Amino acid sequence: AQTVTQSQPEMSVQEAETVTLSCTYDTSENNYYLFWYKQPPSRQMILVIRQEAYKQQNATENRFSVNFQKAAKSFSLKISDSQLGDTAMYFCAFNGGATNKLIFGTGTLLAVQP
Amino acid sequence: DAGVIQSPRHEVTEMGQEVTLRCKPISGHNSLFWYRQTMMRGLELLIYFNNNVPIDDSGMPEDRFSAKMPNASFSTLKIQPSEPRDSAVYFCASSLAPQDSYTGELFFGEGSRLTVL
Numbered sequence: 001a002q003t004v005t006q007s008q009p010e011m012s013v014q015e016a017e018t019v020t021l022s023c024t025y026d027t028s029e030n031n032y033y034l035f036w037y038k039q040p041p042s043r044q045m046i047l048v049i050r051q052e053a054y055k056q057q058n059a060t061e062n063r064f065s066v067n068f069q070k071a072a073k074s075f076s077l078k079i080s081d082s083q084l085g086d087t088a089m090y091f092c093a094f095n096g097g098a099t100n101k102l103i104f105g106t107g108t109l110l111a112v113q114p
Numbered sequence: 115d116a117g118v119i120q121s122p123r124h125e126v127t128e129m130g131q132e133v134t135l136r137c138k139p140i141s142g143h144n145s146l147f148w149y150r151q152t153m154m155r156g157l158e159l160l161i162y163f164n165n166n167v168p169i170d171d172s173g174m175p176e177d178r179f180s181a182k183m184p185n186a187s188f189s190t191l192k193i194q195p196s197e198p199r200d201s202a203v204y205f206c207a208s209s210l211a212p213q214d215s216y217t218g219e220l221f222f223g224e225g226s227r228l229t230v231l
Binding site for chain 1: 145147156157159164169203205207209211216217218219220222224227
């Protein structure tokens, strides 16, 4: 069975600083998708960034980037120049592709301090 | 374009009552998912449909829960009878099926917060 593990329940960062959120997963599949979703207090689930496992290049979206280590089954999220609006719960998620359901980690609550 | 639309946004009911949550997926999407979010258990997949057919309902907690998708633009999640432990936020999400222009991404509605007293 596929599993997603986020070992940091809470993190805090100063505004304008950089923070990295960790995620590991377990799967026997070779082709899959990985995601980071953001859930602010409004509870809306917002896609932050996506990575296809067959792509070696790490995905980047503005201030957000990932460090995808396929052999280690690691998928961390780096947020640069943190802003107050980045305060939210962040979920790592895995999609095996053949069955198109998302499996979520338990989340990391990120607080950006002014 | 309209996103995934869920109703109601908030529901407060008494134990034993029937609860029906509704979802309209994004037009053109042929996969639909129901998730439940609680502090204790996080985000759990309850059931998902491909082309209106239930594919995996292994996450449905018990017989009190049922889900239907009568057509491509509408789904319901029903709880009968409801219990206080059903209190949670219920999310509906939709996506393209893997054989289409697949990105793996799920698009979520705003969720329905259910409180059972």
